[in-house]
Amino acid sequence: MAGGKAPVLTPRSEDFPRWYQDVLNKAELADNGPVRGTMVIRPYAYALWERMVAEVDTRIKAAGAENAYFPLFIPESYLQREAEHVEGFSPELAIVTVGGGKELEEPVVVRPTSETVIGEFMAKWIQSYRDLPLLLNQWANVVRWELRPRVFLRTSEFLWQEGHTAHATEADARDYAEFILRSVYRDFMVEVLAIPVLVGAKIAEERFAGATNTLTCEAMMGDGKALQMGTSHELGQNFARAFDMSYLDEHGAQQMCWTTSWGVSTRMMGGLIMAHGDDAGLRVPPRLAATQAVVLVVRDDDGSVTPAAAELASSLERAGVRVRLDDRVSTGFGRRATEWELKGVPVRVEVGPRDLADGQVVVARRDDGTKVTQPLGGTPEAVVALLDDVQAAMLVSATEARDVRTVDVDSVDDALEAARTGFARLPWRLVDAPAIQRMGSSAVTVRCLQTVDGDLPGTTPADELVAVCARSY
């Protein structure tokens, strides 16, 4: 690199997985935990997760669900009550066999998900049709033993929310599962994360263990691979039967409930990094950002710059901007600017002695790297407007990046070719069992089935659906 600066990160084009790992380390986002597959979420990344939680939680509450908390430990026997469920989760379980210094009589499972234990209590709480729908959610950690862990994407422990609802009819359950996918998950991902997710239904082989239908939000990452960002399941009467979730209807007849479950997790942190990151680091969309703007003191030789920068930071805060002041002048400006770039703070306001003497500051946007000089007085209003621009621009640019790598094809061959760099949209009627197997041997899967217009399948006949095929995380 004669004469040049060594890049802080491995370039994405050179080695995408290593770039991802570099971002995690250099932006101080997360570390591997000491027990294989676990992770440590560092403060900067955790603040982003807290913002995700707040935004998703608001939408979940608006959807009428109430938060509750169920135990981490589940009797092993509970999982066995639903045949597909236990078959799906058994290979991933962590099992506690010793408690309080003694071998346990019945080993307990560390929850991989909570359909079973929540089903047990819903059955107690639901008596009559008046108790329905019962709409619950919990924010919790879950454990699924991972053989090939990767921080945020596949970890043995992760944080998530899991919604669990019981309804009187199949149609009610279906409507609610669809509502969550569209109005909670997609809305959050598009409007806040600025990630233009596709929605669709999983094919039978890819469904949640115990579900009759799994709806999904799928995002395209910077390397053209797909990431499943969130799912919403119709569980039919599988868990209702297993846990006897029944109710007396208006006519006094005993009926079985219909249930759903749905979740998003810290995996979205991985999606955020890989959908928006560039060779300089993370790029955080303003609506998500815990720090939307950083006011940087460039240099302060006579002690007059820091107070002015602090005053500007206060006025930004009063204007509703989540702002941070960086007055660590004992560290070089370039190094600090690189740090905030790495961390993807959407807007940097650089306050230096010369600009200040001229009554101005430099405002830099992280998404496209442009810088403008801005009169000091109007800075708060300018930054507020700029944050909106950045939010919109990031969604546009992510949508363009996705669309340019999405190809309509009409053969499995062409789908495989297109899936090398992005998404292939293939008529579902062309995908038979051998085709799925053939794609599988190239690590390509059907990410979801959707209508030609990109909506959930609903009642659309199968032979009119499109299969979105891609490599995936």
Add this chain to the structure above:
Amino acid sequence: MAGGKAPVLTPRSEDFPRWYQDVLNKAELADNGPVRGTMVIRPYAYALWERMVAEVDTRIKAAGAENAYFPLFIPESYLQREAEHVEGFSPELAIVTVGGGKELEEPVVVRPTSETVIGEFMAKWIQSYRDLPLLLNQWANVVRWELRPRVFLRTSEFLWQEGHTAHATEADARDYAEFILRSVYRDFMVEVLAIPVLVGAKIAEERFAGATNTLTCEAMMGDGKALQMGTSHELGQNFARAFDMSYLDEHGAQQMCWTTSWGVSTRMMGGLIMAHGDDAGLRVPPRLAATQAVVLVVRDDDGSVTPAAAELASSLERAGVRVRLDDRVSTGFGRRATEWELKGVPVRVEVGPRDLADGQVVVARRDDGTKVTQPLGGTPEAVVALLDDVQAAMLVSATEARDVRTVDVDSVDDALEAARTGFARLPWRLVDAPAIQRMGSSAVTVRCLQTVDGDLPGTTPADELVAVCARSY
């Protein structure tokens, strides 16, 4: 109960533990989980916990600590690095021996607390004095196997926050531990929970396993027993040495850190119930309440009352009141009023057809049971003012209840007598080892040592301190 109504709850004076259990059930707060010692936190109680989290989290952030997340699973070997720590926690551990279908080579412990795993990472992150203080916090579940579980008070799994900080000097660590106890915990408990906690230091025998000093907030429950509501520990250099948390000081010399840890948990839910509850149920202080006021439609024969009540609820919401509308007129008014009483909602606004015709509503306060008739127009302002009154009155009444059962004594005999109904304040110089043992055989312990004025001991000479003695949960 000829002619009378059977009480909904066991009276407190008759059987306090059973009253507590009745409140948990009837107010739909919590259930026992299927695995012994675990609990299910139901939506109404979880909403209170969310409010506790929000209020405590705001204070923790104001104290400069940042949230992060560390793994649930800790290698068994980590705990063994600090001798007192492993000795203290070993009998309470839940141990995972099987993961992903295989016996694990090294069993992993489900965290009972996170000093060890956080110590390991702090040691990596701290290099120089510039990295200090390092102030971290996490909201998490922890597991301590309980032989005599009681919901919220002693559960095998509970939710809490655990703060972990590293400092350059012993004085810095001490100051921070005291700041957390006073300005985060006591402030929250007094100002929001309306529980007049005592502060003090634990005697050596009652310290956290691995601490050099444990500070505590102790509250008096409705039966005169004490509940430890939160603790803040100076850990000296015990964990710093065990995990090699050292730093380069200004002069380039290697120094060992001084650390603290501090936590409050869902145990506070038990404290809330037992400090404020009465024979009609829970009483929630307004600043904590997730629902501060409920607008109850008494009856609605012509369909005109519900819209008026809904309009009133909206105007209360606009006035900043966390309000709920109860328009379930198919259920009798008395039954619903009892339900909200049980749940301890601070203010009930009862809207009935006759009052409405007269342009008025009935406003009932939960804390003292009084009801007033209120012109409809001024209701939002009146409720806002009333909520402040209720908050203040609840603190006054809890303080009076505590003070009337707190006795200054000057012998162990008198302390034992006083501790039958409340707290005894006994000069610490009178408490020798045999005295502690004698008290112990009556289930009385030294809850904390404090100055005569009720402050933390600080540098006060030991023979001027007061030992607060009581039975406890």
